[in-house]
Amino acid sequence: MTILLVDDNQVNLFVIEKILKNAGYDNCVSLSSAYELFDYLQLDAPNPTGNSVDLILLDIMMPEVDGIEACKRIKQNESLKDIQIIFVTALEDKNKLAEALDIGGVDYITKPINKTELLARIRVALRLKSELDWHTQHEKKIQYELDLATHVQRSLLSPPLNEKDIRIEVSYLPSSNLAGDMYYWYKIDDHRYAIILLDMMGHGISAALVCMFISSVLREAVKQLNEPELVIKELNRYMTLLQDGKDNNLYYFTAIYLVIDTEQKTVEYINAGHPPGYALIDEKTCIPLNQGSCAVGFFDEIKVKKQCIQYEQDIQIVLFTDGVLEAMGPCEIESEKHLQTLTSSKWDYSQCLIDNLLPKDKQENQPDDMCVLMIQATSTSI
Secondary structure, three states: OEEEEEOOOHHHHHHHHHHHHHOOOOOEEEEOOHHHHHHHHOOOOOOOOHHHEEEEEEEOOOOOOOHHHHHHHHHOOOOOOOOEEEEEEOOOOHHHHHHHHHOOOOEEEEOOOOHHHHHHHHHHHHHHHHHHHHHHHHHHHHHHHHHHHHHHHHHOOOOOEEEOOEEEEEEEEOOOOOOOEEEEEEEOOOOEEEEEEEEEOOOOHHHHHHHHHHHHHHHHHHHHHOOHHHHHHHHHHHHHHOOOOOHHHOOOEEEEEEEEEOOOOEEEEEEEEOOOEEEEEOOOEEEEEOOEEOOEOOOOOOOOOOEEEEOOOEEEEEEEOHHHHHHHOOOHHHHHHHHHHHOOOOOOOOOOHHHHOOOHHHOOOOOOOEEEEEEEEEOOOO
């Protein structure tokens, strides 16, 4: 614990240091100007450490740089802002004292120094500093764990796919480090591919945790079951296991799950309460993918019915989460109409997918996660 005493009057420094050392505060450093204070704190360094200072007893009336200006500079530095500052002053000007507290001082004591009052105010300031230090360390620990969870979640997402009969690209813009949007694809055999895009209820930590849970289930379900109806029902079974019987703890997600067969030129899909994707068939007809079942996790048993699309040469499918619709405009119905128009022509996969739907300024600082997934498939016989 280090306490700095800053005063241009050497007598005042001697008196205060003697009071503190008699009270057991041995690590006191006396400084005679604001410049000496700045040097001690390494204020001009790129990452000042503050030399582990806990408290500064700072005189207001000093030449060149007064205590108020010194406090302002210290509080503007992110590394030093938690240092507690008690002003020591002979001023009777209440406006000046109010200014000193407004710019970051935690307290003040007037001259001549009263020993009992001084020590009491120091104890309060040091308790506050201790609490701030605890919160800072706790926040660092939480941030480390969030960064780790973010890394784990990103590792669960499938990389882009580029094969002779199919290409899959994605734009993924979470609203925070952890997200509720997830996508995954799996090559079933030489010409069949299972693909899913899902949007977990909410966003942030709670949505991400449930999302990571369902991700492990999803991988096994896709590998073992393949078929759209079976996969969606299996995911629903696991989602209902999370329910605790309380309405305020309902977990669910919307999704589009599909299986593309590039040999048979078919797409089998289920839309489980998700915004409709759009399929551009043979560069001629654009149809919505909007049927199948309710959202996954609402009920113990759900009715599931797959839909089938046939194409002759190629197909482009664009899937997205509702965060994209919200970012496109206040009316989701109008956004869907506009999105269908935008997906009625073949996209160039060399550019970022979401650039086809949103300008750069609408891609930033959105309240909800956004994901756009594009599949371009051709027949293996071509």
